[in-house]
Amino acid sequence: AQSVTQLGSHVSVSEGALVLLRCNYSSSVPPYLFWYVQYPNQGLQLLLKYTTGATLVKGINGFEAEFNKSQTSFHLRKPSVHISDTAEYFCAVSQRRALTFGSGTRLQVQP
Amino acid sequence: SQTIHQWPATLVQPVGSPLSLECTVEGTSNPNLYWYRQAAGRGLQLLFYSVGIGQISSEVPQNLSASRPQDRQFILSSKKLLLSDSGFYLCAWSVSRDYGYTFGSGTRLTVV
Numbered sequence: 390a391q392s393v394t395q396l397g398s399h400v401s402v403s404e405g406a407l408v409l410l411r412c413n414y415s416s417s418v419p420p421y422l423f424w425y426v427q428y429p430n431q432g433l434q435l436l437l438k439y440t441t442g443a444t445l446v447k448g449i450n451g452f453e454a455e456f457n458k459s460q461t462s463f464h465l466r467k468p469s470v471h472i473s474d475t476a477e478y479f480c481a482v483s484q485r486r487a488l489t490f491g492s493g494t495r496l497q498v499q500p
Numbered sequence: 501s502q503t504i505h506q507w508p509a510t511l512v513q514p515v516g517s518p519l520s521l522e523c524t525v526e527g528t529s530n531p532n533l534y535w536y537r538q539a540a541g542r543g544l545q546l547l548f549y550s551v552g553i554g555q556i557s558s559e560v561p562q563n564l565s566a567s568r569p570q571d572r573q574f575i576l577s578s579k580k581l582l583l584s585d586s587g588f589y590l591c592a593w594s595v596s597r598d599y600g601y602t603f604g605s606g607t608r609l610t611v612v
Contacts, residue, residue: 421598432506432590432603433544440598479544483597486557487534492543 395491410465412480421483422463502527506604519578523591531593533574538588586611
């Protein structure tokens with residue numbers, strides 16, 4: 390069975406700072422991993438995904454994530470956040486039929 | 501290009517009333533379809549998924565049901581709503597395990 394743990398339900402940073410959102414997974418098969426962003430009262434938008442190949446994955450809006458098999462992690466980071474990055478972020482692992490999501494991390498970017 | 505439509509955007513329903521939420525996908529054939537619920541302060545809970553017309557798998561026993569009458573149509577229903585059915589309902593589609601999901605814009609359901 391697969392599961393996803395996101396450490397830190399709320400993260401607050403200043404605009405321009407580096408942000409790191411943590412995600413650890415467990416999977417009995419080679420994992421496919423995803424990060425999604427959700428703005429208030431909207432659906433989820435795909436930021437990036439890891440399937441195979443290079444472990445550093447670049448996504449939209451300047452976000453990137455690194456797949457670390459030995460640590461079973463897929464942390465998301467952005468070198469310099471903007472106020473518009475304020476949103477909730479979800480890590481997910483692909484099961485055979487459906488994605489399993491973490492509980493989410495709410496990112497607040499302060500001016 | 502592929503698009504997903506979900507409606508209504510918001511809904512306020514009394515306890516005991518029926519529910520029907522509809523989701524349609526355009527631009528793809530035989531997608532996998534999903535219904536998720538997001539309750540306040542909680543993550544996303546998979547409710548139902550479907551790999552084809554008339555094929556529905558339920559993940560969580562509950563007061564809800566789903567149907568797929570057409571290839572690109574997915575409906576979430578209830579005969580009698582409970583207060584605990586309140587939440588943000590999201591429909592999504594996918595074509596393969598490594599593809600990821602494309603989500604609809606969601607329906608905010610408040611049961612009063």
